[in-house]
Amino acid sequence: SRAELDEIYAFAIQLGKDAGRMLMAAAQARMGDAGSSIQKAHVQKMNAVDLVTETDEDVEAYIKSQITARYPAHQFVGEESYSKGSSRDYLIDDAPTWCVDPLDGTVNYIHLFPMFCVSIAFIHRSKPLIGVIYAPFLNQFFAACQGRGAWFNDSQALPLVRNPVPPMPEKAPAGCVFSCEWGKDRKDAPDGNMARKVESFVNMAAELGGRQGRGGMVHGVRSLGSATLDLAYVAMGSFDIWWEGGCWEWDVAAGIAILLEAGGLVTTADPPHPNEDTAPIEEVRLGSRLYLAIRPAGDSPTETGRQS
Numbered sequence: 001s002r003a004e005l006d007e008i009y010a011f012a013i014q015l016g017k018d019a020g021r022m023l024m025a026a027a028q029a030r031m032g033d034a035g036s037s038i039q040k041a042h043v044q045k046m047n048a049v050d051l052v053t054e055t056d057e058d059v060e061a062y063i064k065s066q067i068t069a070r071y072p073a074h075q076f077v078g079e080e081s082y083s084k085g086s087s088r089d090y091l092i093d094d095a096p097t098w099c100v101d102p103l104d105g106t107v108n109y110i111h112l113f114p115m116f117c118v119s120i121a122f123i124h125r126s127k128p129l130i131g132v133i134y135a136p137f138l139n140q141f142f143a144a145c146q147g148r149g150a151w152f153n154d155s156q157a158l159p160l161v162r163n164p165v166p167p168m169p170e171k172a173p174a175g176c177v178f179s180c181e182w183g184k185d186r187k188d189a190p191d192g193n194m195a196r197k198v199e200s201f202v203n204m205a206a207e208l209g210g211r212q213g214r215g216g217m218v219h220g221v222r223s224l225g226s227a228t229l230d231l232a233y234v235a236m237g238s239f240d241i242w243w244e245g246g247c248w249e250w251d252v253a254a255g256i257a258i259l260l261e262a263g264g265l266v267t268t269a270d271p272p273h274p275n276e277d278t279a280p281i282e283e284v285r286l287g288s289r290l291y292l293a294i295r296p297a298g299d300s301p302t303e304t305g306r307q308s
């Protein structure tokens with residue numbers, strides 16, 4: 001019911017704030033600890049670029065304990081819990097589910113680059129209904145709940161940047177900022193793999209920015225290292241387009257909830273052909289590994305007023 005969803009939303013907001021403070025305290029402790037070397041601060045998971053720190057694990061354990069105490073009937077999918085044991089291919093089903101990345105942007109955190117955050121989503125019937133993202137180093141907080149609008153730092157409705165770019169795919173943006181992520185797949189020869197990715201990113205940006213015969217006008221190509229923050233910046237209107245192939249549910253669920261509520265679009269389209277598959281996420285079950293996000297056109301938010 002509406003009242004239940006609102007209550008879950010308020011709980012998620014508080015949880016995000018508390019978890020973000022934990023992240024910040026851990027980052028500050030690392031900054032102040034002259035003996036903590038970047039190399040020792042993490043262990044590898046899948047490969048040399050798939051990393052986990054004690055902070056990821058501690059923050060996830062905290063979030064999970066809070067959720068299971070409050071909502072024992074809900075399912076929990078967390079990046080670190082999953083890595084440790086589950087072998088399910090398909091992580092989200094129709095049950096009420098919390099999908100959590102305790103630290104999205106782990107590489108950034110390890111290198112003390114400020115683009116890291118906690119990302120918490122509440123999903124029902126495979127649809128992200130609530131998203132909370134807190135990047136404490138940046139002092140940026142995003143939250144959205146279906147029917148309640150999408151919000152930045154508690155009081156500003158998203159998108160913040162309202163003009164003049166219309167959304168893809170109806171009309172392509174000129175002068176767009178295109179964001180993409182490297183992911184963690186380094187199965188091919190590492191250098192070759194990276195080089196191919198650079199080339200494909202540049203081609204995608206040119207293709208998407210170049211529609212309407214504008215000659216591939218791209219204001220910038222970005223790669224922040226946090227998929228969920230990318231989606232929040234698309235919701236904000238700062239990025240026009242974001243693409244990643246290879247992300248997991250916890251990388252995108254909260255960002256998708258925020259972007260959809262801000263009026264943006266998420267598809268599983270392959271960017272070189274963005275008009276071929278434009279099914280919005282409502283019709284595409286979470287579980288794709290490949291997403292294309294398009295910024296809101298700048299319509300007014302679904303609900304006005306101040307975030308609780």
Ligand code: IPD
Pocket residue numbers: 051079101103104105106107181182183184224225226227228244246247248251
């Ligand atoms: C990663 C980041 C990164 C993306 C990867 C994710 P993590 O999450 O979001 O930007 O390219 O696919 O796995 O490991 O930092 O939580």
